[in-house]
Structure formats: C-alpha cells, structure tokens
Amino acid sequence: MRITIKDVARRAGVGVGTVSRVINRSGPVKPETKARVEATIRELNYMPNEIARSMVRGTTRTVAVVIPDMGMSVLMGMVQGLNEVAYERGYTVIALDSKGEADRERRMVRVAREKRVDGLVLFGTPGTTGVLRQIRKWGLPVVVLDRLLTSSLEDVQVPQVAIDHIGGARLAMDLLLRYSRRPVHVAGPMNASSALYRLQVFGDMLAEHDIPFDQRFIEQGEFTYEGGYRATLALLERVPDLDGVFAANDFMALGVLRALAESGRRVPDDVRVVGFDDIFMAALSNPPLTTIHHPTTEIGRLAMNILLDVMERGQASSDVTLVPARLVRRQSC
C-alpha cells in the first residue's frame, strides 16, 4: 500500500491541509508543526503523487516532443538540449516518434493532448502546419523546431527556432566561391526544407557571382553517405570540369569525398568541398571537412526556454528565432 498525504497527516496529528501547506509552502504553518510534519514525511518516506496534483492543478509540468526520426544525430542533439532545460526548470519530457509520417505526427500530438501535457515541441515537417491548426483550437502552447513554417503568420501563430539556414548556406557558398569557378550542388530530398534553403542559396549566389545557372549543376539524393556518393558520380559525368561542391549535409559530403577520391580528384586541390551540420565525423574525414556548424544543443535549449516562457508567462508569441551558423574551416575548402 502506498503512503498518501492522509497517512502523513494522521501520523503527525494534523490535518491534510496542513501537510499540503508545508509541502508547497502555500500558507502559514507554525514552525513547530512544520518541523513535525517534515519529520513524519521523512520517516514515512512520503512522496507526493504527481498525478493527483496534476489532476487538481490542471497542469502536468510535462511537455511532449514529437521527433520525426530518432536515428538522426542532428535531431537528437536538439532533443538533448530540450531535455536539459526542461529538467533544469522542473519539467519532464515525453518523447514521441512520428517517423516523419504526417498522420503518425497527428496521432502523436493526440497522445500528447490526452496525457494533458502543458506544452509541445514540434520538429517541423511538411505536415506540421496542418497539425498546428488543430493544436491552436486547444490553446496548447507550442514551439516549432528546426524548420521554418511557410504559411502566413496570421494563420499559424507560433514561436519557431531554427538555425539560420540561409545565413549558414551563404557562409558555405561564400567560401566555396572564393575558389570555385564551376561549383555544383549535391542537394538533399526535396521534401526537406533544409535541403530547399540550401538549394535556393546555391542558385542565388551563382547569380550574384555572375555564374550562369544550369540545371545540370544540381543533383539530388538522400541525406546519406550513399546519396552523396551517387549524386557526385552523376555530377562528375555531367560536369567533368567541376571544381567545387556544396553538399546539403555532412553525411552527403562524406560520400562526395569518396566519389571524388575514386574519380582521381584531389580535395581541395582539384575540387573544393563544403558540407553542412558539422557532425562528429566531419573532423575525421580525409581530408577533414570544411563545414557549417549546426549548434543543435543550443537550439534545443533555446526552444525549450521559449516554450516554458510562453507557458508560464502565458503570453503567446510568434517570434522566429534564428540561431547563427558558424563556418568551421578545415581542409576540404
């Protein structure tokens, strides 16, 4: 049998109200009584039932995080940051995996709602905007992570936190274009907004540098080593005189490096390569990869702080917070 507040009250010879008051410092208690109650709590090893508290308070001090892919290290870095701040501020997080499927995302949000979480962290996916409309009806505080929404702000008004995708990509292209006259782009999947930003910047900056755009300078693939490898092979065939590659992320960049090596190109002498994310392996490739650092933990921390602020101060927000990217210059460019 579990020990409840009643047990404590009886044993200490006081009413349950008094015990509640000492637990929560929510009202005056004579020091002497307080001491007695506290002693009893320790003696009985009493632990308040958070479920019961949640019930009466109507709040759970829990937030749910809906993740499209628990296998991606970049996302997990953000989750780690989210977790840290949540714990520091007295919250617990429930992790829900949507597998990137829109209807699963919807189901996860529903689970979160049933569990009566006080707030929600949503990693942006193509389906997110739809989900948000639903959530707004509930008045559940949300923050969107990693991806910027494309709908008009009046439509879904929600704080968003992400790396400065554009700025980061520009950093990469700026550097690349210092050396490359015939740059190409190894693009990510076209349903990933991060891939789209990079693609867009690639095109824009070609124009800024008066390099005529050609569709053949771009090859798309999965966000993986294999994807980068295959894309590069195709590019090498189409654009034999390429001398610079902007890869949509580091996994792909690693594949780029391999394909280049196999084709006999030296990096950086013959071809310059820049990646994105600064994953663990970026420093260890051959040559070490020049890339854009993605401050994932910082983004996670920031997002959770924003969410909890919204929840606690009750003031809605639709601020878009862009966390600056940083160029990490190694040897591939």
Add this chain to the structure above:
Amino acid sequence: MRITIKDVARRAGVGVGTVSRVINRSGPVKPETKARVEATIRELNYMPNEIARSMVRGTTRTVAVVIPDMGMSVLMGMVQGLNEVAYERGYTVIALDSKGEADRERRMVRVAREKRVDGLVLFGTPGTTGVLRQIRKWGLPVVVLDRLLTSSLEDVQVPQVAIDHIGGARLAMDLLLRYSRRPVHVAGPMNASSALYRLQVFGDMLAEHDIPFDQRFIEQGEFTYEGGYRATLALLERVPDLDGVFAANDFMALGVLRALAESGRRVPDDVRVVGFDDIFMAALSNPPLTTIHHPTTEIGRLAMNILLDVMERGQASSDVTLVPARLVRRQSC
C-alpha cells in the same frame, strides 16, 4: 473550458457511467445508445483525460527510461527500440538523462516515481545496483539494459538485457587471432563494464592461444576517436611489432586506423584491426572496419517487451537475456 465526460453525458442524454462504458467497452451498452454517445463524442471532439484515468486506475501507462548519455548513438539506438515497442503496446515513455552521475540517476528515478510511472528502464551504470535496492522497496517493475549487474541475483532480482558482450568479444578475437601473432588491445574506460568484458576476453584468448600475456599489450583511453588514436600511438611505441588491434569500440577503432596510417602501417596488410558496435561510420572508414554488430534497436525492443510483460502479467523475472552479436567482416581484418 475543457470538455469532460459530463458534458458528453448531458449532451447525449445519458449518465456518465454509460459514456465511460462505451469509451472503455467495459460493460453492456445498447447499440443505439452507443451510437448516440459516439456521435456526441465526435461532435464535441471529446478526449478522455488520461490524468484522471490514471488517478482512479492507479496506473499511468507510462514508463521512464533513464539514460546515462543522450549523445551516444549506441544508447539512442536502444532508446528507439524501447520507444517503438512502448508505442505499439499503448505506452508512453518519459526520457530522463542521468548524465552518468550516480546521484543524478537517483534523482531521476525519484522523478519517475513521483510521476507514478508503471515501469522503469535503467541503463546499467556503476551506480545502478544501489538504485535498484531502493526501487525494489517500491515494487516498481524494472529492466536493466546494456550492462549486466555484478551483484548476486538474490540481492537485486531484475531482468537484464544486453548484447552478448563475451560472445561478441570472442568473435572479434577469434578472427583477429587467425592473423595476428602479436595482438594488442585498445581498451575503454575502466568504469564501463563493456570495456571490462572486452579486456577480459582479450586476456583469456591470449592464454587460449598460448600467447604470453604482457601488461604492455594493453592501453586504455576514452571511448572516442581521440582516445583510440592516442592509445595506439602509445602502443606503437611500446610494441613496435604489433600486428593486430582489438579496439573496445568503433569510435576508438577509427582513431586506431588513423594512428596506424600515420605511422606508415598498412591495414590489413601490416596490422589487422577489429572494432565493436558497427556504428554508421564503420562501413565508411578507410579501410572499411571489420567489427562486431551491436543490435541496439533489437535490444531495446526486447527489453521493453520484457518489461511490459512483467508489468502486465505481474510475474517478476530475473532472466538475463543475452542478444547474440554478429561479426561484420569488412576490410580491416
């Protein structure tokens, strides 16, 4: 204002008991009434309050996972498996990060308890046994992951799931010793049980192969690229004629490869290398790493299934489940 079961009952013109019965299929309801109630539920977009349910049922359908390091991909693979099964079986998981600190681990377990989780997944750490004693007093179902406890089984009786550390290490050493006459071991941190298993097998199998043991064949380091790199440098100095390296994990093995390359040794011609875990990068190193595959998701799935079985069937268990490791032969050995 939130919609409660009362609202539904009133609107449908029935009692709350009836609504409860249709939600939970927990009693007879005339088909006609049932239809009306269900219509009302949809109309009002009613969603049962799980907190209230938990309150009366005394169960939360939630389990907590205490993770020592959210940055480690091997651990996160297990978490993914845990999550999958939890969701499939109707549970939610709370993720708690202990940062590998014993007292933080204790605090996390306390949080879990306060949240009234129905079960607990503990990644084994040096502090785990102590925590378990506490938990047992509560009668909270637990499963220990990744590490096998060393205390006597009567002491802490708890199901455990882990890779077959010994078998895996033997697989690695078996292969290595087919080629290597002067093998060395790049060991992990001595407070990590996985490192200890590998160390032990290394010593045992030297003996089995009549290779005289020498303390100098072993160098210890962090479970990182740097750790493996530095350890190998030291080893190279002490044992210039080494011709085989068993690395305690793949991160280290990657460092080993680098150190070997820098010292002018060719892999596998001059030196054979075997790692452990089969991380993403193992297939992509130069040369591709021969290693032991660590079925993390499978382990996670298994562990959660065991835990939920214990929770639901109520039968305690202290089974130790060893998931077989598998040798992945690539080019480093």
Add this chain to the structure above:
DNA sequence: ATGAAAGCGCTAACAA
C-alpha cells in the same frame, strides 16, 4: 495557524 470539506475527471460498484 489549522481542520474540514469541496471538488478535479474519471472508473467501477451498486441499484434500479
């Protein structure tokens, strides 16, 4: 400063 009592939203036992 403190105790008694009214709920929070739900399930389950009991009557009808």
Add this chain to the structure above:
DNA sequence: TTGTTAGCGCTTTCAT
C-alpha cells in the same frame, strides 16, 4: 441496459 454515487490523492477555499 442504465443512472447514481463513492472514491482515487491532492489543493484550496472557508470556517474556526
């Protein structure tokens, strides 16, 4: 087949 009601463990008035 149904409606009514007593809690689940806690917080929070409201008296005292």
